[in-house]
Amino acid sequence: MRKRFYGRVVLYGHVVPVRLYGLVVLVLLLTAGCVSTNAQPVTPAPTSRTPAPAKVARPWRPGDPQLGAQVLWYAYPGETDASVRTNALRLVNHMVGKHMNALSVTFPFVTAGPTASRVTASAETPSVRHLAMLLDTAAAAGLRITVRPLLDEKSLVAQDPLAWRGSLAPTDRTAWFRSYEAFLRPYLTLAARHHANTFVLGVELTSLEDDQHWRTLIAAARRLFRGELSYDANWDDYVSRHVPVPVEHLGVDAYFPLPGLGDDATVAQIAAGWERWLDRKSTGKLPRIVLSEVGIIAEKGAYRHPAVWKGGGQPDFTVQKRWFEAACQVARDRDMAGLYWWNLDFHADPATPSDSLTSFVGRPAESALTSCFRTWPR
Incomplete structure (x- = not known):
């Protein structure tokens, strides 16, 4: 060269x-000796390349359900191009093998505290270059792609144990949204250039949802990314009111508490509890709603507080499996636009079950999600 x-x-x-x-x-x-009157084209010597990923049996098409998982990526120090490509290939092959047709990559950004007026990338935010490698691998496999920045809460909780991304109160909202737009800009460009179908402009930012700055932010995003713009609301926010962020599709991070159910609850009972929650908003089909996060810790008592993942309880893998089965049943019955399981760690080997009870990898819940996607009508 x-x-x-x-x-x-x-x-x-x-x-x-x-x-x-x-x-x-x-x-x-x-x-x-490469030039003669009968010269043939010179064949380049073979080079080592990352193997091609497995192919989705039926790639997603408009109108199909999005059947996938959230890939959670907190960057590690010393990540290299080679390690990123290896992890991306291993993860994508695993997802294809579990009958997924969609991948959503969730990665962190930070703010200094609940009232700060600026957001930034951190050392744990993957580089645009490395994210592009994952997106390209997913696209080569035929997976539908969503890009999803998520505000990390560590700095918030450090100042107020009750603070979370849904309770932000920036001193200067104009400055906050200006800063947020600047942070998003390279990732919107990434999404436009590397095969993404959807960009999630915000996740669980409940206290900011009524702000008029969203329109300016969306207009700026439109100039860089022509795909679908989405917003993911927290479960309680979704059922209690109209979510006013003016995007094309809405996702729901679905952690509906079912305090009346014991650990021996059936899938039908869990599904009925989900239906009661959803009916608070609307009954019938929900073809424009994506369940953007569905997950639960594999512990006894988890149905009472599925959003709490502190750990330390008594393991119960059946609790997790039935939750997954119920979520699948509800999403299919409501004709939802898709479902993403929470979560697959970008760095973990999906062939090796995690020690953490928050993971579904290698557990009965993973067989439930595989069956869900394999049998989902398309």
Whole structure:
């Protein structure tokens, strides 16, 4: 491979003037025996490349349900191109094997505190370059792609144990949204250039949803990304009111508490509890709603507080499995636009069950999600 610049050529590590370049190449080719009156094209020597991913049996098409998982990516120090490509290939192959047709990548950004008026990337935010590698691998497999930045809550909780991303109160909202737009800009460009179908402009930002700055932010996003713009609301926010963020589709992070159910509850009972929650908003089909997060810790008592993942309780993998089965049943019965399980760690080997009870990998819940997607009508 050569680089051409300012009248010179770098050839095998040596700088050669352009006027001599043709002669040098001819001499080299003749010396190698590559030029003759019957010359054939020279076949390049094989190079090592990342293997191609497995292919989705039936790629997503408009009107199909989005059947996938949230890939949670907190960057590690020292991540390399090679490690990112390896992890991306391993993860995408696993998802294809579980009958998924969609991938949503969730990654963090930060703010200094609940009243701060600025957001930024952090050391744990994956680089645009590395995210592009995952998106390209997913696209090569035929997976539908969503890009989903998520405000990390560690700095909020450090100042107020009750604070969370849904209770932000920036001192200067104009500055906050201006900062947020600047942060999103390279990721919107990434989404536009690397096959993304959807960009989630916000996740669980309940206290800011009524702000008029969303319209300016959406207009700016439209100039960079022509795909679908979405917003993911928290479960209680969704059922209690109209979510006013003016995007095309709405996702719901679905952690509906069912305090009346014991650990021996049936799938039908859990599904009925979900239906009662959804009926608070509307009955019947919900073809424009995506369940953007569905997950639960594999512990006894988890039905009472599925959004609490502190751990330390008594393990119960059946609790997790039945929750997944019920969520699948409800999403299918309501004709929802899709469902994303929470979550797959970008760095974890999905062939090895995690020690954490928050994971579904290698557990009965994973067989439930596989069956859900394999049998979902399309």
